[in-house]
Amino acid sequence: MKKYDILALGELNVDLLLNHIAGFPEIGKEIFARDMTLTLGSSTAIFAANAATLGSRVSFVGMIGKDSFGDVVKSSLQARHIDVSNLIEAESAATGLTAILNYDNDRANVTYPGAMSIMGVKDIKPEVISQARHVHVSSVFLQETLHRELMEIVRLVKDCGATLSMDVQFDPEEEWEFDYEKILPMVDVFMPNEQELMAITRKDSVGEAVDAILPFINVAVVKMGTRGSLLVTREGRRLMPAMLNNNVVDAIGAGDSFDAGFISAYVAGKDLEYCQWLGNLTGAVNTTAAGGTGAFASKEAVIEAARYNFGQTLVL
Ligand SMILES: Nc1ncnc2c1ncn2[C@@H]1O[C@H](COP(=O)(O)OP(=O)(O)OP(=O)(O)O)[C@@H](O)[C@H]1O
Ligand SMILES: [Mg+2]
Known part of the structure; x- marks a missing residue:
């Protein structure tokens, strides 16, 4: 019996969300945002928080600074029932931060990667990975050292006997260097957009x-x-339409919430059709409240949002 169902591996930062912005920023000018929130950010943290809400036992291996934003990250993870005993505090870097300028269905992000960019294979302890049934890695291009050492990290996870899921996310450099022929055979569930x-x-x-x-x-x-979403295996492809939300609050983290739904079903041993259905549902539920975790305050809240907005019966 392993201690964790899911180990989230990677980026941790805070998000500074700016809403109701009067137009687009321009050099040499200043504009108002009429709403601001400071919250736990990072694709991997949203994934971890929502997977924990859906019932998985989740721990996190990620790097933060010894600073007040690091404390925000830690207490936010704990509030979502995520084990923080495997977090690493960097001596030489500050906690990462993403400033998000939110415009309806889309947004412009600026990220200071900080501590999350220096975590590499030497920081990841095999004895910690061995305690997990499944490891999820996200935002591979945002994390400089993790990106460079991705093959070694993937090999380490497989050597420790865990299944592995991976969401690449956007490449800020737009170089998209990803050796999929070598990496994907070791990835059990690959989750790009x-x-x-x-x-x-x-x-x-x-x-x-x-x-x-x-x-x-x-x-x-x-x-x-x-x-x-489109599920792809060697046996075939299945397009499952979205459960449309006509009252989208914002789409921040919909992809991470999809991953959380899909993977929490996957580690519970559900078939792929159920995993995809739950991914679509949690992606849709994500859009009913602000930010990536707003709709995932509790199991009961997710069940009610699924019923109320999408007429779906969810048993967690
Ligand atoms: N407006 C919406 N209404 C209903 N469901 C949605 C909506 N947006 C997204 N979803 C669901 O969430 C899933 C993931 O969203 P999306 O395709 O935007 O992921 P992504 O591009 O990885 O997002 P992210 O920007 O969070 O990384 C979709 O496959 C879909 O099932
Ligand atoms: Mg995504």
Whole structure:
């Protein structure tokens, strides 16, 4: 019996969210944002928080600074029932921060990566990985050292006997350096969105991009926003339409919430169709409240949001 169902591995930062902004920022000018929130950020943290709410036992291996934003990260994770005993406090870097300028369905982000950019394979203890049934890695391009050492980290996870899921997220440098032929055979569930998949495979359509990764994947699930998700295995492809939300509050973290739903079902041993359904549902539920974790305050809140907004019966 392993101690954790899921170990989230990677970036931790705080998000400074600016809403109701009067136009777009311009050099040499100043504009107002009429609403501001400081909250736990990072794709991996949203994933971890929401997977814990859905009932998984979650721990986190990530790097923060010895500063007040680090304390915000730690207490926010604890408030979401995530084990923080495996967090690493960097001596030489501050906790990362993302400033998010939110405009309806989309946003412009500026990230100071800080401590999260220096975590590498030497910081990750095999005895910690061995305590987890499953490891989830996200935002591979945002984390400089993790990106450079990704092959070694993936190998370490597999050597420790855990299953592995990976969400690449956006590449701020837009270089999209990702050796999918070598990495994907070791990834049990690959979870990019359609733009990311086309970028890493250098293809112009999702169909061609899926063809390119097919020989190397175990399971892949491609997130397609309001069009839902595409599950891909060697046996076939299934497009599952989104559960449309006509009153989107914001779409921040929809992809991470999708990952949390899919993976919490996966580690519970559910079949892939259920995993995809729960991913679509938690992605949709995410859009009913502010930020990536707003709709995931408790199991009961998720169940009620699923019923009220989408007419879905969820048993957790
Ligand atoms: N407006 C919406 N209404 C209903 N469901 C949605 C909506 N937006 C997203 N979803 C669901 O959430 C899933 C993930 O969202 P999306 O495709 O935007 O992921 P992503 O691009 O990885 O997002 P992120 O920017 O959070 O990384 C979708 O596959 C879909 O099922
Ligand atoms: Mg995403």
